[in-house]
Structure formats: structure tokens, C-alpha cells
Amino acid sequence: MTDGVSDIDTRDDIPPVEVDARGKACPVPIIMLAKAARDLAPGTRLTVLATDVAARYDVPAWARMTGNHFVGESETDGGAIALTVRLRMA
Amino acid sequence: MQRSRVFLDAGGSAPLSSRVLDALQAGFADGWADPARLVTESRKARGLIDGSREAIAEVLGVAAGQVHFVPSIHFAFERVIAGVAQMRRAQPRIVVSAIERDALIHAANHTRPHGVESVGVDAAGHLDIEAFTAAIAADGVALAAIQHANQEIGTVQRLDPVASACADAGVPLLVDASSSIGHREAPKHWDALVAHPADWGGPAGVAILALSPQARWLPTWPEGDDWAPGGVSVPLALASAVALQEREQDRLANAGHLGALVERIRATVRRLEGVEVLGDAYERLPHVVTFSCLYVDGESLLSELDREGFAVGSGSACASGSLEPSRVLASIGALTHGNVRVVLHPAVTSEDIDRFLAVLPVVLDRVRSRLGAPRIQ
Numbered sequence: 247m248t249d250g251v252s253d254i255d256t257r258d259d260i261p262p263v264e265v266d267a268r269g270k271a272c273p274v275p276i277i278m279l280a281k282a283a284r285d286l287a288p289g290t291r292l293t294v295l296a297t298d299v300a301a302r303y304d305v306p307a308w309a310r311m312t313g314n315h316f317v318g319e320s321e322t323d324g325g326a327i328a329l330t331v332r333l334r335m336a
Numbered sequence: 337m338q339r340s341r342v343f344l345d346a347g348g349s350a351p352l353s354s355r356v357l358d359a360l361q362a363g364f365a366d367g368w369a370d371p372a373r374l375v376t377e378s379r380k381a382r383g384l385i386d387g388s389r390e391a392i393a394e395v396l397g398v399a400a401g402q403v404h405f406v407p408s409i410h411f412a413f414e415r416v417i418a419g420v421a422q423m424r425r426a427q428p429r430i431v432v433s434a435i436e437r438d439a440l441i442h443a444a445n446h447t448r449p450h451g452v453e454s455v456g457v458d459a460a461g462h463l464d465i466e467a468f469t470a471a472i473a474a475d476g477v478a479l480a481a482i483q484h485a486n487q488e489i490g491t492v493q494r495l496d497p498v499a500s501a502c503a504d505a506g507v508p509l510l511v512d513a514s515s516s517i518g519h520r521e522a523p524k525h526w527d528a529l530v531a532h533p534a535d536w537g538g539p540a541g542v543a544i545l546a547l548s549p550q551a552r553w554l555p556t557w558p559e560g561d562d563w564a565p566g567g568v569s570v571p572l573a574l575a576s577a578v579a580l581q582e583r584e585q586d587r588l589a590n591a592g593h594l595g596a597l598v599e600r601i602r603a604t605v606r607r608l609e610g611v612e613v614l615g616d617a618y619e620r621l622p623h624v625v626t627f628s629c630l631y632v633d634g635e636s637l638l639s640e641l642d643r644e645g646f647a648v649g650s651g652s653a654c655a656s657g658s659l660e661p662s663r664v665l666a667s668i669g670a671l672t673h674g675n676v677r678v679v680l681h682p683a684v685t686s687e688d689i690d691r692f693l694a695v696l697p698v699v700l701d702r703v704r705s706r707l708g709a710p711r712i713q
Contacts, residue, residue: 272653272661273673273707277631280710300653300661300672307671311612311630 262291268326272300276308283314283333293330295322305329342688345647347487347515347624347679350537352579359578360539363571372567381570388577395584396522396529396546404545404563405573409514412530412545413443413481415563419553420479420508420528421447427478429453431471431507433463433493434667435486440512441663444481451478460616461491461668469501477507484523485516488651488664488677489615490624492520499525508551514543518583519591519621527551533576536583537681542572586682591622594680597689598625601678604693608700614670623681626651628665629674629700631709637676640699646692649677 265282267275275296282292294305302319309316309331317330343351352360367384369377386400393400406412417440421430429451430444444452455468463482472480480502485492495511502509503525511526518536523529528551531544545563559565583590602613602625610630629637634652641648651662652675661672678692 271633273631273633273709276673277707277709280631284710303661303666303669303672307612307628307669308630310669311610311671 260291262293262330265292265294267294267296267298267301268324269297271298272304275301276304279305279308279331280312283312283331286333288333288335291317291330291332293328295326295328297326299327301329302327305331341645341647342684342692343647344678344680344684344688344692345649346535346681347649347677348532348535349540350535350681351683352539352575353537353582353683355582356537356539356575356579359575360571363569363574367570367574370567371570384570385568385573388573391577391581392531392544393546395517395580396531396544397524398546398548402546402548404547405568405576406543406545406563407541409437409512409530409532409543410439410443412543413437413440413510413512414446415557416510416528416530416545416547416553417443417447417479417481418556420510420551422554422556423552424478424508427476429474429477431455431468431477431480433457433468433482435461435488435664436481436483437487437512437514438663440481440483440510448478457667459668459670460619461486461489461614461664462616462619463493463498465494465497465501468498469505472501472505472507477505479510480507481510481512483515484511484513485520485621486615486664487515487624488662489626489668489670490620491616492516492619492621494619495523495525499523515624516621517544518580519587519623533572533579536580538576538579539572542569542576544576583682590682594682594684595622597680597684597686598623598678600689601625601693605696608697611700612671614665614668624677624679626675626677628671629676630671631707632674632700632703633707634673634675636703636706637674637699640703641676641695644695644699646695649679651675651677 267278279294306316313334315332319329367381369381371382389403390400393403430448431453434454482498508527510528514532517531527548529546534540605627614626634650638650651665653661665672
């Protein structure tokens with residue numbers, strides 16, 4: 247296992263940083279995500295909570311367009327979507 | 337000095353040329369009589385419709401009798417899907433691409449409430465031919481519907497393998513060519529084809545339905561084989577045909593002129609930060625270009641550009657007045673916000689595009705800073 251991968255694995259033990267964009271319409275959730283991402287260390291995981299259906303498409307598209315990684319999505323108990331990304335290493 | 341407006345939202349509603357306006361006027365002057373009656377005035381009106389039908393049939397490469405004027409593309413989708421499905425009522429499924437028009441999907445869902453199967457597309461908008469072939473090879477497919485070109489991203493489908501898969505499976509194929517006729521050569525293999533005069537510079541309020549001699553349907557409506565219940569508007573039919581002839585005559589020149597402008601837009605926009613150009617770079621309509629911009633809403637972008645004198649379209653939810661983002665953008669995995677759709681028409685000039693490309697980055701920055709968007713790293 248390379249150092250880079252073990253770095254990522256270690257970070258998986260830390261709960262992702264949460265961005266609560268519930269009730270916000272596009273493109274605000276993506277702007278909140280990008281602002282939060284700016285101040286965080288490479289490799290950090292970030293989870294966006296959103297109720298706007300567009301976020302489901304726009305978070306993966308944001309990750310692709312900015313060179314970050316989209317990890318996955320899940321439903322929360324409150325009916326929001328939780329979308330997780332991992333910030334690029336460099 | 338007030339600068340003239342630049343109309344870059346011509347998809348499905350292109351400005352009418354002077355020849356088309358003249359044809360409309362001639363249609364009212366010479367074709368006002370009811371074409372269904374037997375008197376001389378009516379025969380004249382009927383002659384104008386027949387001539388228009390022949391002109392359109394020639395462009396589509398079919399016999400005049402196969403071409404019908406209908407009230408709208410919605411009407412054409414509804415009637416064809418309902419009629420073919422009724423003929424094949426033992427077959428419960430309808431197969432469509434994920435990026436067909438909403439009107440077509442609604443018509444399919446209405447006809448077969450639980451039987452519509454949507455086949456995915458790749459990031460450029462091309463149908464997954466393998467999945468499509470498998471979907472129609474299975475039992476119980478009444479009809480397949482695949483568009484010729486996409487109205488939002490301009491990608492042109494590879495219809496030859498689609499048509500041969502349908503022929504092999506014995507499944508009738510409906511081709512929505514409402515964004516391509518007048519801009520590209522007409523597709524050759526289909527059972528039903530829908531085209532839209534307003535998209536090629538003809539008048540609004542009329543659409544074209546072409547049926548192959550093999551097409552079979554059973555009417556679920558009272559008018560039988562009459563595809564234009566209540567009659568055809570002579571001026572609309574005539575102006576549609578004149579507009580199509582004009583576009584066909586200039587098609588290669590238009591594709592060259594508008595294609596070069598689209599190339600310039602694509603090349604310039606691609607260099608802007610946080611902007612992605614969508615659709616296939618080569619297999620596409622010559623006059624359509626679409627891109628999505630990070631950190632802006634389509635509505636603000638569209639209204640700011642409108643204030644600056646440029647009319648564009650957008651597939652973003654907030655701009656289209658719908659809660660759901662564009663199914664097309666979602667299906668190709670594109671950013672659904674900040675979407676801008678530019679659809680050119682032959683009168684757009686190189687200077688228009690120079691001005692548009694000068695204004696666009698300024699407007700983009702303005703909307704981004706108003707929304708407090710971060711700097712793009």
C-alpha cells in the first residue's frame with residue numbers, strides 16, 4: 247500500500263465535514279460546498295446535505311469539473327440527500 | 337446608442353425570413369377558402385396545401401401522401417404513440433432514450449403508464465446502442481422512440497444501428513426529428529417521423545408527421561385516418577414549405593457559416609473558468625452550442641444577458657420555471673445549474689458573436705460575485 251492511499255484510509259476514520267444546504271436552491275448548495283472546500287486539507291471528505299433535487303446531479307458534476315472525487319450519495323432520515331466528495335490530494 | 341438585439345434562442349422558434357412572411361401573406365390572400373369544399377376557391381386552397389406537402393416530402397425523401405400537417409409536435413407524438421400502441425396492444429412496453437423531449441415521454445407514459453422503458457446515454461448524449469438493442473429484442477415492445485438530434489445539447493444520434501435493431505426486432509420506430517430537419521439531412525429509416533417548421537424558420541402553430549408505407553396504427557380517436565382534424569391552415573402549411581425550401585437551398589452554406597460561429601463559441605467558452613461545453617464535439621447540429629457554468633443560476637445568467645441585448649435559452653430548473661432540472665443535463669451527468677443554450681439562425685452574424693463573447697465573461701463574473709461565489713481554483 248502506498249503512502250498516499252494509507253493517508254486516505256486514515257482520513258476515512260474521521261467523520262466527513264458537513265455542509266448543511268437544506269432548503270437552499272441551486273446553485274447555493276454548490277457555492278457552499280466550494281467555499282467549505284477552499285479551507286480544508288487535501289483528501290478531506292465533505293458531505294453536503296441538500297433538499298434541492300438538482301444537488302444530486304450538481305455535486306458529482308462539481309467534483310468532476312474541479313478535479314475532486316465524488317464518493318457517493320445516501321438518503322438521510324429527514325428526507326434530505328447526503329452527497330459526499332473527497333477533496334483532491336494536490 | 338441603443339444596440340440591436342441578438343437572438344440566440346432559435347431552437348423551436350426561429351425568426352421568420354421575409355420570404356416566409358411573404359408566403360404567409362400569400363397563403364391568406366390566395367388560400368383563405370376552406371380546402372375541404374368543392375368550389376374553385378377551395379380547389380386553389382387545396383392546391384397550395386398539396387404543393388406544400390410535396391415540397392416537404394421531397395426534403396424528407398418520401399412520397400407526398402406520407403406527409404401530414406398536424407397542429408403541433410405534441411399532437412403528433414400523442415397520436416402516433418397512441419395509434420401504434422393500439423395496433424400492437426398485446427405489446428405492453430415502449431422503449432425511449434433518456435433524453436427524448438418531455439412531450440414525447442409524457443405521451444408514452446400516458447399511453448403505457450407502467451410500460452415506458454428509458455435507455456441511457458453516455459456523457460456526450462449518445463444512446464447506449466447495446467442496451468437499446470437488448471431492450472427492444474425482448475418480448476412485448478409496441479414501439480421505440482429515438483430522436484434524431486437533441487434540442488438541448490445538439491448531439492446527433494447514430495440512427496442507423498437503431499433502425500436496424502428495430503427492423504430486426506420487428507418494432508416500429510418513431511424518430512423525433514423536430515430539431516434537425518432544415519439543419520441536417522433527413523434520417524432515412526423510420527416508421528414515423530416528426531418535424532417542426534418553427535425550428536427551421538417556419539411559422540408556429542403547425543407540425544409535420546410523416547408515416548412510412550409500412551406504418552400501422554389503429555385510431556383511438558374519432559377522426560380515423562384524418563391526422564388534421566378540423567383542417568389544415570393553408571398559410572401555415574405554405575409558409576412551412578417555403579421556409580424549408582429556403583433552408584434546404586442554403587443548408588450547406590448555413591452549416592458552414594453557423595458551424596464556424598459555434599466553433600468559435602465552443603473554443604472561447606471552454607477557456608472560461610468553471611465552464612463546461614456539453615454535447616458531442618463533432619456529431620452534432622451545426623447551429624447549437626450549450627455550456628454550463630459553476631456557481632451561477634441559469635435564471636440570473638439568462639436575464640442579465642437579456643438585459644445586455646442577447647436572448648439565450650437555459651435547461652436549468654430555475655430558468656425553465658420547473659422544479660426539476662433538465663432531464664437531458666441530468667442524463668449526461670452535466671452540471672444542471674448555470675446552463676446556457678445558444679441556438680443560432682442564419683441571420684446571426686460574426687459581429688453578433690464577437691459581442692456576445694465579449695459580454696458573456698463580464699456577465700458571468702457579475703452574477704458570480706453577486707452570489708458570493710468562491711474564486712475558482
